[in-house]
Amino acid sequence: MLAQTTARPLPPLESNGVALDMSAERLGWLVPSDPSAPLEELRSRYARDGYLWLRGLLDADEVWRFRRRFFSAMEGMGLLAAGSKGPDGVWSGGEHDRRRVGQQLIETVRWAAYEAFCLSRPVTDFYDALFDAPCYLHKRKLLRMGLPEDPHCTGAHYDLVYLRAGTDHLCTSWIPIGDASVEMGGLLYLEGSDAFGRELEARYARESGHLTPEERIQAVNATMTGGWLTRDLRALADRMNARWLVADYAAGDMVVHSPFMIHASTQNVDAHRRIRLSTDIRYQSVRDRMDPRWQRDWSPDDGL
Ligand SMILES: O=C(O)CCC(=O)C(=O)O
Known part of the structure; x- marks a missing residue:
């Protein structure tokens, strides 16, 4: 196993305008795994921790190439600083053309080159082995881009809330496209929360018996008001008596998390104003039941 990244002093962090205000007992560092470790070891770590941070699984050059291609498609929209070159992805600090940027994102998730990136050999080999069956990538x-100064972040949630119409034997890959330091707002995980997510889901199953099957799979219905548990990450950590685990991710890394593992993001406060770019994609065995709502390309109005 790789050594844990060295803990270092961090600036104050915020998520959706709420300060994390973390004392030492509420903040920790994600523990990396070596992708070449024996499969059984990786499986048991995943079952125990609810995540695997696979450092250097992907070819870092390919990741940088994809970042470069992404930001070159975003040129001329006011998003990037005048001096931002190639894969830098430095934010302009001003207004951008939101309509064009939004359209470009809708187009980019349909690129064959993006799909090929998501299906790169180390990723599919890993999942074929993990599932002991051919893996399937949800369409x-x-x-996602995390822009510096944008207070909107990902609130605390677990993924199954959005994927209830298929198997729960699925994994999310969260892949930073470029480096993503803590300051840049990379994903953070609530330690030990896979078990808590399972409890919440079991409770939901008990309490949602009166809903129709169509209503029950929605994140918003008569029993639930949305997928997020909270925007107040500190309060959740206190309630769980747990730590939020942060990491300095590097191009080439992939985090695998279980659909019950609680995660969130923080505001990008990078001193160099680099945009946090990442993808989150889901894999399962091709033989397990698939949520039909995930068999279409993402669009902002897809209702999920
Ligand atoms: O990148 C983010 O901010 C959110 C990602 C996420 O929720 C996920 O990977 O499931």
């Missing part, structure tokens, strides 16, 4: 794939 609904998300690319």
